[in-house]
Amino acid sequence: NAGVTQTPKFQVLKTGQSMTLQCAQDMNHNSMYWYRQDPGMGLRLIYYSASEGTTDKGEVPNGYNVSRLNKREFSLRLESAAPSQTSVYFCATRGGSTDTQYFGPGTRLTVL
Amino acid sequence: RKEVEQDPGPFNVPEGATVAFNCTYSNSASQSFFWYRQDCRKEPKLLMSVYSSGNEDGRFTAQLNRASQYISLLIRDSKLSDSATYLCVGGPKAAGNKLTFGGGTRVLVKP
Numbered sequence: 429n430a431g432v433t434q435t436p437k438f439q440v441l442k443t444g445q446s447m448t449l450q451c452a453q454d455m456n457h458n459s460m461y462w463y464r465q466d467p468g469m470g471l472r473l474i475y476y477s478a479s480e481g482t483t484d485k486g487e488v489p490n491g492y493n494v495s496r497l498n499k500r501e502f503s504l505r506l507e508s509a510a511p512s513q514t515s516v517y518f519c520a521t522r523g524g525s526t527d528t529q530y531f532g533p534g535t536r537l538t539v540l
Numbered sequence: 541r542k543e544v545e546q547d548p549g550p551f552n553v554p555e556g557a558t559v560a561f562n563c564t565y566s567n568s569a570s571q572s573f574f575w576y577r578q579d580c581r582k583e584p585k586l587l588m589s590v591y592s593s594g595n596e597d598g599r600f601t602a603q604l605n606r607a608s609q610y611i612s613l614l615i616r617d618s619k620l621s622d623s624a625t626y627l628c629v630g631g632p633k634a635a636g637n638k639l640t641f642g643g644g645t646r647v648l649v650k651p
Contacts, residue, residue: 461638470627470643471584478637486638518583522639527572529629529639531583 430454432532434519440538441509449504449517449535457523457530460502462486462494464515465534471518477502509539543567546628546642553618553649560614561645563628570640573611575602576627578644584627587613618649 435450451460461476463486473486477496491513493505506513519532546563553559565573573590588595590602590611601614611630615622625646631639 463641471641473638476638516581526589527633528574528586528589529584531585534581534583536581 432519432521432530434517434532434535436535437533438536440540441506442540443510445509445539446505446507447509447537448506449519449537451502451504451519451532452500453519453521453530454500455521455523455530456499457521458499459522460496461520461522461529462492462502462504463518463520464488464513465518466515474504474517509537511539513537514539542643543640544628544630544642546645548643549646549648551645551647553615553622553647555618555620555649555651557618558614558616559618559647560612561626561647562610562612563630563642563645564610565628565630565640566609567630567640568609569632570630571633572631572639573602573604574629574639575600575611575613576629576641578625578627584641587626615647618647620649620651623647623649 432453458479462474463471475494477483480499517535520529522529575587576584577587578584594603599616603612625644627644628642
């Protein structure tokens with residue numbers, strides 16, 4: 429089992445460019461989450477999806493959109509990237525008997 | 541006030557020593573608590589869940605104090621490999637809800 433996978437691992441964008449970060453899970457969890465983490469700071473929730481077909485804003489949703497494509501996949505889109513969106517982006521799922529969160533390896537995004 | 545607060549540290553710990561640190565939470569309705577470990581530039585990984593009765597996993601012991609709204613993590617016989625940032629997490633039990641992460645406590649174990 430791969431767990432939670434994210435693509436790409438690294439990305440450099442110019443201001444104004446758009447891109448989609450992909451996340452997929454094979455854990456059969458209903459809930460999926462997108463976080464960002466800036467250097468020396470904690471995780472901040474961008475959007476989450478409690479179940480397939482639903483999405484909700486987190487703490488810092490401005491500048492992002494999400495799509496819960498199916499139970500396995502949850503994508504994060506930056507329509508017009510800004511330098512303030514330079515960060516590490518983590519996707520996570522939640523579920524299982526212990527109700528814990530499991531994280532993907534992250535996408536390191538730099539916006540110039 | 542942040543919903544989950546942690547002392548950022550760093551806690552400088554001699555190898556073999558014991559270190560303990562707390563995390564406070566403000567939402568009294570929180571039911572699920574966890575400790576995660578995060579290594580530099582890597583994803584957070586579950587260290588242990590925190591149960592009402594407290595729990596132990598090898599050298600690690602977690603406690604929950606609902607009356608004072610804090611959880612604690614104690615590391616015995618610290619190893620160099622225990623150097624990391626420890627994230628305190630709390631939130632509603634149901635999986636569809638958000639968990640709130642603390643800012644992390646940095647631990648540096650030195651020879």
